[in-house]
Amino acid sequence: EKGGYDYFMLKEIAEQPKAVADTLLGRIDAEGSLTLDEVRIPAAVLREAHKVVIVACGTAFHAGLIAKYAIEHWTRIPCEVELASEFRYRDPILDQRTLVIAISQSGETMDTLMALRHAREQGAKVLAICNTNGSTIPRESDAVLYTHAGPEVAVASTKAFLTQLVACYLVALYLGQVRGTKWGDEIRAVIRDLSQIATQVDQVLETMEPVRELARSLARKNTVLFLGRHVGYPVALEGALKLKELAYMHAEGFAAGELKHGPIALIENDLPVVVVVPSPRSRSVLHDKIVSNIQEIRARGARTIVIAEEGDAAVEAYADHLISIPQTPALLQPMVATVPLQVFACELATARGNEVDQPRNLAKSVTVE
Numbered sequence: 001e002k003g004g005y006d007y008f009m010l011k012e013i014a015e016q017p018k019a020v021a022d023t024l025l026g027r028i029d030a031e032g033s034l035t036l037d038e039v040r041i042p043a044a045v046l047r048e049a050h051k052v053v054i055v056a057c058g059t060a061f062h063a064g065l066i067a068k069y070a071i072e073h074w075t076r077i078p079c080e081v082e083l084a085s086e087f088r089y090r091d092p093i094l095d096q097r098t099l100v101i102a103i104s105q106s107g108e109t110m111d112t113l114m115a116l117r118h119a120r121e122q123g124a125k126v127l128a129i130c131n132t133n134g135s136t137i138p139r140e141s142d143a144v145l146y147t148h149a150g151p152e153v154a155v156a157s158t159k160a161f162l163t164q165l166v167a168c169y170l171v172a173l174y175l176g177q178v179r180g181t182k183w184g185d186e187i188r189a190v191i192r193d194l195s196q197i198a199t200q201v202d203q204v205l206e207t208m209e210p211v212r213e214l215a216r217s218l219a220r221k222n223t224v225l226f227l228g229r230h231v232g233y234p235v236a237l238e239g240a241l242k243l244k245e246l247a248y249m250h251a252e253g254f255a256a257g258e259l260k261h262g263p264i265a266l267i268e269n270d271l272p273v274v275v276v277v278p279s280p281r282s283r284s285v286l287h288d289k290i291v292s293n294i295q296e297i298r299a300r301g302a303r304t305i306v307i308a309e310e311g312d313a314a315v316e317a318y319a320d321h322l323i324s325i326p327q328t329p330a331l332l333q334p335m336v337a338t339v340p341l342q343v344f345a346c347e348l349a350t351a352r353g354n355e356v357d358q359p360r361n362l363a364k365s366v367t368v369e
């Protein structure tokens with residue numbers, strides 16, 4: 001049932017191109033517009049929404065953090081992202097014009113369920129993004145957009161995450177479409193780019209041997225840090241979470257701009273630091289800033305592991321290890337940048353003799369608060 005792979009996680013990582021393609025299937029029409037008939041929240045309600053609030057836990061929360069950039073950029077609706085476990089305890093401001101998006105692979109996460117119940121009690125509309133048909137979270141929501149990742153068995157989420165991102169982009173673009181924002185052409189262009197992503201994920205998967213080798217060489221390290229900016233920041237958080245849960249290593253993700261406000265004190269000789277570099281084409285200011293961040297940490301002895309777009313010549317001189325990913329539009333980069341981090345964590349866990357599919361102390365769905 002593992003289809004020839006040693007672990008479900010490896011199988012599920014490999015299934016990502018298909019999971020991504022399946023999640024787009026039937027949702028883009030011949031004109032290149034979106035048809036999300038399942039989202040039965042009336043267009044009028046979506047047009048009136050003045051705020052989006054995303055609630056989720058763990059990896060799904062990281063998908064939500066990335067969604068915020070897309071939603072605010074494409075629709076200009078303010079978007080908040082909150083850990084489901086914190087949400088209802090701070091008396092959040094919600095009303096009929098708030099669209100709440102609950103993201104959950106299992107559809108049974110109690111923290112997320114309690115958050116959406118609270119939101120609905122306050123009159124907000126709730127849209128679930130979920131991978132499990134007929135589970136509790138979609139049943140209790142006003143509408144659901146299913147991710148089509150197929151069953152995810154490994155405790156660490158991989159393919160579900162990529163499909164959650166696809167669903168988030170679709171919702172963001174759909175909101176832009178029904179609200180007729182001035183970004184119409186841009187929306188169609190992004191939909192075209194999104195259709196290429198499955199192939200690009202496949203390309204990444206084909207070049208992972210050096211990443212596995214690198215992971216094995218780091219098996220005796222205690223700490224790995226992850227840096228990113230813009231949508232690369234949640235990718236850094238996700239890379240760190242994968243390493244914690246699978247390799248049981250101390251791993252932390254930071255916004256690269258925060259380095260000088262404290263974390264740079266952690267840098268010491270030969271400390272592995274993974275840096276997710278934004279595209280030099282569409283985010284050139286951020287790109288330049290992150291290149292200086294890489295120089296700063298390298299000058300202090302860090303071993304730099306740099307994830308950058310193909311053809312990004314500026315980073316080569318400062319990368320002790322360079323992991324190339326295909327060129328994508330800035331907002332879609334997490335789809336390809338996350339994959340090497342999944343492979344990295346899985347291989348490190350194996351090298352450390354850990355149980356990959358069933359990490360200690362963790363359960364696949366967390367049905368207690």
Ligand code: F6R
Nearest residue numbers: 058059060104105106109156157
């Ligand atoms: C991390 C992981 C967890 C889940 C979280 C939410 O690899 O699997 O952090 O993402 O428990 O679970 P769902 O998406 O089922 O609500």
